[in-house]
Each structure stands twice: as C-alpha cells, then as structure tokens.
Amino acid sequence: MxxxxxxxxxxxxxxxxxxxxxxxxxxxxxxxxxxxxxxxxxxxxxxxxxxxxxxxxxxxxxxxxxxxxxxxxxxxxxxxxxINGLTRINNNSPYSLENPIRKIDTIKSIIQPRNGLCGHACVSMLTGISLDEVISLMGSQCCSMSKVIEALDYYGINHSKKMFYNLKPDSILPKCCIININNHYILYFDGIYYDPAVGTLEKVDMNEIVGYLEILAQ
Known part of the structure; x- marks a missing residue:
C-alpha cells in the first residue's frame, strides 16, 4: 500500500x-x-x-x-x-568482471570528510570515481564490509570470496586489499597503505589488523 x-x-x-x-x-x-x-x-x-x-x-x-x-x-x-527489503546496490549494474569500471594500476589517495566514510573512500580509490558518486550509490551512513563488497560487485571490481583473518606479524599481504583495522577500513596497494583518515602510510602494525579482503587487481 x-x-x-x-x-x-x-x-x-x-x-x-x-x-x-x-x-x-x-x-x-x-x-x-x-x-x-x-x-x-x-x-x-x-x-x-x-x-x-x-x-x-x-x-x-x-x-x-x-x-x-x-x-x-x-x-x-x-x-x-x-517493501520487503532494500534492493542490493549491485543490481542493474552497467559493469561486470569482464567489463570493470577501470584497470587498477594506480591509486590516488582520498581523505574522508568525516568519520564513517572509510569504506566509501576505499571504493572510491579503487574505482577512480569521486567520493560523492560512491556515497550516492552506497548511502552516506557508516557501512559494513558486506556493503563495500556490494559496491565492488557493482563496479566490476574482482575480489576474493572471503575475508582473510588471523594474520601473523610476518604475514605478507597481497598486492591489493582492503584492510580492517578495528572496523576502520584502509586500502593497501603495491606496498603503500592508503588510510582515508590520515593519507598514505609506509607501514601499519600487523597485530592491529582484524582481516583483509583481497582485491584481484586487473
């Protein structure tokens, strides 16, 4: 009704x-x-x-x-x-794994304008589109990893099927991944950490990493 x-x-x-x-x-x-x-x-x-x-x-x-x-x-x-439930944001996407929004060969650092947009910022850095466009797709509220994955699927960004947990201090990260540090998401690409809260970092404390989602960069 x-x-x-x-x-x-x-x-x-x-x-x-x-x-x-x-x-x-x-x-x-x-x-x-x-x-x-x-x-x-x-x-x-x-x-x-x-x-x-x-x-x-x-x-x-x-x-x-x-x-x-x-x-x-x-x-x-x-x-x-x-309605029965919210429509998944990856429905009716013009992109796919065969036709992703872009080839991920570089990353431009993006700083979130306020707390709670770290997941959005990671998606923005991976896709190369503006943070405002990502927010328009994902909504402006703090999001879970499942919402981030929906957005990655929408843009045709290939990723692992599951999160990787229980890292050790000497663990080696894949070339590209989204890292969860106490429910704050940062992006890792080719040896550089891109933290939406502070910018680029050369290293992070591996003991603080809850887990990561590998991005299978094209």
Missing part, C-alpha cells in the same frame, strides 16, 4: 528527516527497522525508516539525496511504500 502525505523537511547535523504523520505500527503492522521506497516530490529512493518509539518513525534523507530533491520550501509531497 502506498501512503501519501505532505511532509516537512528538518535538518539534524548532516542529514535531513521527515516525520511520518501516522503510527506506523498500527497502520502498517510493521515494527523494527522497516525498509521503504520513498518519493519526495519527484525524487525516489530506498531507505530504512528511523524508529523513534511507540510507532513513530522518521524518513531519513542523506545529504546527497537532499541535493536531488526539488523544493521551493521545506514542505514537500511524500509517497511511502513499505
């Missing part, structure tokens, strides 16, 4: 929200993190509604999505439909 209403945009930090003017628990018979397809004026996207307790929910709008919404003021037309 599609619910339509007039909403009011309000800002909190780097994100904008719209309050849903009805009790979602009662109206939609749904609780928890609820996936939905949202249309605001003429812009459509998917998201998970933000619970505020007792059936009250907010519609989140990332900074990137907000730029895509045409508006004359903060009052907007909203269409909301509850």
């Amino acid at each position: 599609v619910y339509e209403f007039t909403g009011y945009l309000f800002q909190e930090g780097q994100r904008a929200f719209i309050s849903i003017p009805f009790n979602v628990w009662e109206e939609c018979a749904q609780k928890g993190n609820i996936p939905a397809e949202i249309t605001i004026n003429d812009f459509t996207y998917e998201c998970k509604l933000v619970p505020k307790g007792n059936g009250n929910y907010l519609i989140p709008i990332s900074k990137v999505n907000l730029k895509s919404i045409s508006q004359d003021d903060n009052n907007v037309n909203v269409s909301l439909e509850i």
